[in-house]
Amino acid sequence: MPLVEDVEVRTGARVAATDRLNGEAYWKKTSGLMWTVLGIWFVAGFGIHFFANALNPIHVLGFPLGFYFAAQGSLIVFVVGLFWFAKRQNEIDEEFGVQED
Amino acid sequence: MSTSAGSKDPFIASLGKIYAGYTGGFAVFVVLLAILEQMGVPDRIIGYLFVVLTIGVYAYIGIISRTAAVAEYYVAGRRVPAIYNGMATGSDWMSAASFIGMAGSLYALGYGGLAFILGWTGGYMLVAILLAPYLRKFGQYTVPDFLGARFGGNVARSLGVIVLITASFVYVVAQIVGVGIITQRFLEVSFLTAVFLGLAGILVCSMLGGMRAVTWTQVAQYIILIIAYLIPAVLMSVKLTGVPVPQIMYGFALERIEGLEQGFRAAGMLPPPGVTGWHTAPFIGPNGAFSWSAAFNFFALVFCLMVGTAALPHILMRYFTTPSVREARQSVAWSLFFIFLLYFTAPAYAAFGKLEIYQTVIGQPIAALPEWIRNWQIVSPYGVPWVNIVDVNTDGIVQWGEFRIHPDVVVLATPEIAGLPYVIAGLVAAGGLAAALSTADGLLLALANALSHDVYYKMIDRNAPTAKRLIISRVLLILVAILAAWTAGNAGADILFLVAWAFSIAAAGLFAALVMGVWYKKTTNAAACWGMAVGYIFTTGYLVWTEFYGLSFVELFGTKEAILAAARQTAALPAADAELKAYAAALVANAGQITDGAMSWFGQLILTTDSVVLRGRTVARLWTLNNISGGIVGVPLSFFTIWLVSKFTTAPSQAMQDFIDDIRIPKGGVRLVDRREAVE
Secondary structure (H helix, E strand, C coil), X not given: CCCCXXXXXXXXXXXXXXXXXXXXXXXXXXXHHHXXXXXXXXXXXXXXXXXXXXXXCCEECCEEHHHHHHHHHHHHHHHHHHHHHHHHHHXXXXXXXXXXX | CCCCHHHHCHHHHCHHHHHHHHHHHHHHHHHHHXXXXXXXXXXXXXXXXXXXXXXXXXXXXXHHCCCCCXXXXXXXXXXXXXXXXXXXXXXXXXXXXXXXXXXXXXXXXXXXXXXXXHHHHHHHHHHHXXXXXXXXXXXXXXXXXXXXXXXXXXXXXXXXXXXXXXXXXXXXHHHHHHHHHHXXXXXXXXXXXXXXXHHHHHHHHHCCCHHHHHHHHHHHHHHHHHHHHHHHHXXXXXXXXXXXXXXXXXXXXXXXXXXXXXXXXXXXXXXXXXXXXXXXXXXXXXXXXXXXXXXHHHHHHHHHXXXXXXXCHXXXXXXXXXXXXXXHHHHHHHHHHHHHHHHCCHHHHHHHHHHHHHHHCCCCEHHHCXXXXXXXXXXXXXXXXXXXXXXXXXXXXCCHHHEEECHHHHHHHHHHHCCCCHHHHHHHHHHHHHXXXXXXXXXXXXXXXXXXXXXXXXXXXXXXXXXXXXXXXXXXXXXXXXXXXXXXXXXXXXXXXXXHHHHXXXXXXXXXXXXXXXXXXXXXXXXXXXXXXXXXXXXXXXXXXXXXXXXXHHHHHCXXXXXXXXXXXXXXXXXXXXXXXXXXXXXXXXXXXXXXXXCHHHHCCCCCCEEEEECCEEEEEHHHCCHHHCHHHHHHXXXXXXXXXXXXXXXXXXXXXXXXXXXXXXXXXXXXXXXXXXXX
16 A cells, blocks of 8 residues: 555645525524434434334234334434435535535 | 545545455355355354454555655545445444444343434434534544634633543543454454454554544455344344344244243243343333333433443544545545444344244253254353353253343354354454454554544644654554553453543533534633533543442441441442442441431432442432433533633634634534644
């Protein structure tokens, strides 16, 4: 493995990368996305499992449904949710022109 | 990966080929060993070859990745592509506890064990949306670096270092115990020798190349650990159901387990101590009925593990190594994907293992039990044999409650239980070793970097030349490693319960300050320092108090009935301090004079306060919460402290606001308030 010394150092900024109004609008939309994903996190991580007892009598492929959500269903939501988040946030970056160069 | 500056790098461009070749080579190696086994090579040699050869490969990667550049040493040159950083994070994250312990916990706890599955995956959502991209944009070397730059210097930095060291040290000791458990069984050496052999393996990976060596070793370790976890699960699925997709097929195993459990109960049998008799039932007490306490414990544990995941510095520091903010976000998603592959298989592993034992061991004559049981009847560091048949009713037949298996060996022993070839057992051992070593590497590096970069370079000698900094870093790495191995060798399994504390401590100490630092512009320096200190001291104090002084905790927060019960438990402890036992006995003797604790109104606020006997101590439980979920109060308290103190202290300066603006957007540079905080 070759030694590479050309490490990017990005601490020399003197001015803001975008103007104040655009920055604020960007942050508002980013915060909106954050709350949406946090909502998904809460429902998949906690909300659905409040009903584990009610869901368990339903069996799908042998799985009691309440058990299934905690063992697999919520995990799938987490993984898909994060890829969706990464994509959506990239779109927001580009919409406001603040993506990396 | 199009935005990365590193994509032009020939090494980065050929990563796919390198690791594909490596995976192929490993597959050929496994097949060769399988052939050797068929030719009659003894099991012992197969075990040796697995352990020695895989550690040899990690050491080789560690040595060729040696570096003398600071940025390579601390953040792998910031050119690790999202997907590879995801794999490295996966193996950094999945420790001995995930690989060896989790399926075992699920085996024992059934639905209750799923709290670990949810907690240890859901936390990545918090990492991705709240922290990782902003820490990457900030772009320095360590988590305490961020605290120092955002909250005005060395007080915040030191607090961060203290929390980091407390959480990471117990964690790394547990990994070394894990390495010891595996090497002890497969190399047939003493536990202490096994621990120091493991230590040597860990050090060659991380010492010469720092983060760079650890990253590329961790990717290699991920590949081995995931293969080693999936193959036995697939083989068991084929054996029991005929279909090689364990994650879908274990539903049928669950159904059969439910049926068998019902049959055992109908026959008047009881499950073994510590194992649930209702594998799939949520939130139940020992009698199988719904329990508020079990439900509360489940959700509190999920919360603490999630928030703890998002606050553990050895995980967060991995996102400093990606080439861009954009890739940092993608990298969290990939991390979770790679972790998911193991975690959604673990419940299948547990179900197949349990079904196999219920079908082939329970009800058999003890004299006719298979060979593998003898292999695992060696004494564990917990003082009892890993697998233990206790013929309670002396009828010579294994009853449901008479087969005792320690959760830590369920994964390691299952291939043998299922009658798979020994090469699979060796493969699982290699996987467990990869999991423990990779996590230990990451933790040791986080510890040594905090000491060398944050304490020595940033706080003691800012003018230290590069060469000297790297030498100090390596010396500290060795010292911390030896201290951890010494602790593991002496305290052994007695301190494993402390790992669970690491999550609550990191969550209460760091999470609020990190999140508020990015998301709440008005957070002041004093507020963040108070928030960290209050969260850390409160949570650590609560854990120590309930664990080691349980009776005194109940005396303050319990009702008179709870105090009497705790006193009875304490007086009956087999190995407790004589003075404490005499005190407890005196309480019991004068039971009529006991009154409710002074704070018992608080202790009854949600559920009652009680105590249980665990680990030879009377452990108090506020609101019936096990102390593994100690962060449930500490985390909100830390947030509240930060918000409150921010209201009463001078708002952050314009320069600080500019700094926060800069880390919030991916584009452009970062205007540090104090230029001396820059790493280069």
